[in-house]
Amino acid sequence: MALTDVVKRFGAVTAVDHLDLVVPAGVCFGLLGPNGAGKSTTMRLLTGQAVADAGTVEVLGRSMPAESKVVRARSGVVPQVDNLDDELTVAENLGVYARLYGIARADRPAAIARGLELARLADRADTIADELSGGMRRRLLIARGLLHRPELVLLDEPTVGLDPQVRQQLWGQITAVRRDGATVVLTTHYIEEAERLCDEVAIVHRGTVVARGSPDRLIEATVGVEVLEVAGDGPSQRRTLLAAEQAGLPTRHTGTGVAVLGSEALEVAAGDGEGHAGRRRRATLEDVFVTLTGEELT
Amino acid sequence: MTTARLSDGPDPPAPAEGFEPGPATAAPSRFAVRAVLAVLWREWAVFRRVWFSTAFGSILEPVTYFIAFGFGFGALVAEVAGLSYLDFIATGAVAIGVLFSSIFPALINGYFRRKEQRLYDGVLAAPLSIPELVTGEALWNALRASVVACATVLVAIGFGVRPDPTVLLVPVITVVAGFAFAAAGAAFGAVMRSTHSFDMIIVGVIVPMYVVAGTFFPIDGLPPALAALAVANPLYHVVELLRAVTFGAPTGAVLGLHAAVVIVFGVVAWGVAVRLLRRAVID
Ligand SMILES: Nc1ncnc2c1ncn2[C@@H]1O[C@H](COP(=O)(O)OP(=O)(O)OP(=O)(O)O)[C@@H](O)[C@H]1O
Ligand SMILES: [Mg+2]
Numbered sequence: 001m002a003l004t005d006v007v008k009r010f011g012a013v014t015a016v017d018h019l020d021l022v023v024p025a026g027v028c029f030g031l032l033g034p035n036g037a038g039k040s041t042t043m044r045l046l047t048g049q050a051v052a053d054a055g056t057v058e059v060l061g062r063s064m065p066a067e068s069k070v071v072r073a074r075s076g077v078v079p080q081v082d083n084l085d086d087e088l089t090v091a092e093n094l095g096v097y098a099r100l101y102g103i104a105r106a107d108r109p110a111a112i113a114r115g116l117e118l119a120r121l122a123d124r125a126d127t128i129a130d131e132l133s134g135g136m137r138r139r140l141l142i143a144r145g146l147l148h149r150p151e152l153v154l155l156d157e158p159t160v161g162l163d164p165q166v167r168q169q170l171w172g173q174i175t176a177v178r179r180d181g182a183t184v185v186l187t188t189h190y191i192e193e194a195e196r197l198c199d200e201v202a203i204v205h206r207g208t209v210v211a212r213g214s215p216d217r218l219i220e221a222t223v224g225v226e227v228l229e230v231a232g233d234g235p236s237q238r239r240t241l242l243a244a245e246q247a248g249l250p251t252r253h254t255g256t257g258v259a260v261l262g263s264e265a266l267e268v269a270a271g272d273g274e275g276h277a278g279r280r281r282r283a284t285l286e287d288v289f290v291t292l293t294g295e296e297l298t
Numbered sequence: 299m300t301t302a303r304l305s306d307g308p309d310p311p312a313p314a315e316g317f318e319p320g321p322a323t324a325a326p327s328r329f330a331v332r333a334v335l336a337v338l339w340r341e342w343a344v345f346r347r348v349w350f351s352t353a354f355g356s357i358l359e360p361v362t363y364f365i366a367f368g369f370g371f372g373a374l375v376a377e378v379a380g381l382s383y384l385d386f387i388a389t390g391a392v393a394i395g396v397l398f399s400s401i402f403p404a405l406i407n408g409y410f411r412r413k414e415q416r417l418y419d420g421v422l423a424a425p426l427s428i429p430e431l432v433t434g435e436a437l438w439n440a441l442r443a444s445v446v447a448c449a450t451v452l453v454a455i456g457f458g459v460r461p462d463p464t465v466l467l468v469p470v471i472t473v474v475a476g477f478a479f480a481a482a483g484a485a486f487g488a489v490m491r492s493t494h495s496f497d498m499i500i501v502g503v504i505v506p507m508y509v510v511a512g513t514f515f516p517i518d519g520l521p522p523a524l525a526a527l528a529v530a531n532p533l534y535h536v537v538e539l540l541r542a543v544t545f546g547a548p549t550g551a552v553l554g555l556h557a558a559v560v561i562v563f564g565v566v567a568w569g570v571a572v573r574l575l576r577r578a579v580i581d
Binding site for chain 1: 581
């Protein structure tokens with residue numbers, strides 16, 4: 001998958017702005033960015049549902065949107081906005097897509113049964129989709145995109161708005177797809193999701209990639225290992241900030257206090273034996289994001 | 299095959315060697331009948347649950363016309379354009395049945411599936427093209443409209459209408475006409491920005507279309523401007539075709555002309571619907 005110097009505008013809004021992105025086959029790739037960064041638009045460019053104003057988009061070695069039908073046959077899409085067919089049952093929802101994907105008649109029952117199993121809705125096969133809970137709908141939406149064992153799986157915010165338990169179930173689904181060897185591209189707001197699932201992430205900001213790499217390396221290169229969060233704005237915080245400044249460490253305001261990035265260097269630099277009060281935590285991709293863009297992720 | 303569903307381990311698995319192919323899938327061709335059939339199957343899956351209310355409505359509607367116009371109006375008017383008034387409105391009712399049961403669902407579904415339910419976003423991410431989608435939906439509406447037309451013919455016979463054997467050609471006409479009107483409905487559905495547009499389309503397009511078409515009264519008596527409008531109205535040509543096959547000797551040349559108008563209208567409506575839907579769903 002390769003996007004080269006892609007531009008996509010909606011009137012005055014430039015949703016995708018000279019984006020370059022190459023994703024090798026077989027990896028799980030995450031697009032991380034705040035609202036309106038252009039993640040969904042990028043995903044739609046990959047299915048030919050959006051057409052670039054400039055630049056080239058190539059997916060599975062085919063050029064888009066000219067060869068989009070072949071690409072769509074070999075990819076599975078899970079959209080950000082739920083588009084299950086509420087007039088159909090769970091099994092019929094899968095049945096329509098089994099036919100659209102051209103799964104041979106003889107293989108259809110098995111494919112649908114596997115989809116039901118994947119969505120863990122085998123006992124709800126004849127329930128009208130309208131009557132499913134939010135989590136069930138998401139699971140069905142994902143199973144629908146995986147029905148034909150696609151080579152490329154495109155997931156746009158697959159777990160948004162779900163409780164942690166359902167989210168973990170969905171991570172399990174995505175993990176299973178990866179084990180089958182498919183390439184996965186997902187967008188997310190959830191740092192933990194990106195860190196757990198993705199081999200590589202790209203941080204997207206205002207329609208362009210500001211950094212990419214494996215989550216670990218990206219964090220270490222940009223932020224360091226550890227972050228110290230100091231709550232409130234008392235004298236101890238001011239002392240910590242001063243120490244951070246002397247050590248040349250970046251800091252940021254977090255709403256409830258101040259965070260010192262790369263704080264593992266702080267103790268040494270401070271060297272006064274007093275240490276710094278606050279909560280230490282592992283640095284995350286969110287810290288990377290804020291450092292690079294100066295904006296919060298969500 | 300792996301369906302581990304509850305793994306939440308922190309480490310993603312190492313990617314497998316190569317890709318294991320899924321179930322046998324047919325390579326997508328430019329315009330695939332298979333894809334059109336998938337669209338039809340979706341409609342059928344819904345219809346088999348709701349067929350009763352559809353059937354009920356499609357019988358009741360012509361019954362209403364026959365009672366209201368046949369007995370009410372027919373008592374005053376003996377003969378219209380060489381037909382008994384009952385025969386005249388019987389063919390009018392078939393035409394209206396075809397129009398309503400194709401253009402309305404096409405318009406309403408076209409809007410809601412695109413804008414509210416986002417079904418088109420879903421199916422167009424699968425290997426379905428816009429021409430296949432438009433064709434499948436219009437074909438379904440055409441088939442259903444033809445079933446309604448046949449039901450109307452049967453109701454008419456129950457009210458004493460005695461058609462010629464060529465009435466068996468009615469479904470041929472109604473499939474083509476239903477497809478054309480459904481395509482037109484889909485074109486309007488593709489440009490609607492909100493539900494407010496329904497009124498405008500119904501009052502501005504559909505009502506004039508079914509009134510000024512020789513359905514309930516002949517167009518001969520109309521002022522020239524309105525008569526010209528009727529001739530430009532595809533439903534008028536559908537009505538003429540229906541009358542020709544239902545009552546007596548259809549003559550080749552005239553029939554060919556009416557049929558040509560309906561077919562050209564259908565082809566143009568289909569092309570416009572494809573273009574407008576593409577503009578509406580592809581960013
Ligand atoms: N169909 C559209 N018409 C007009 N503007 C659009 C359209 N789709 C997206 N945009 C604009 O393009 C920009 C990028 O939107 P996009 O949906 O790609 O963001 P995103 O990164 O997916 O955001 P989110 O995290 O909120 O889903 C936004 O400013 C949005 O308003
Ligand atoms: Mg989005």
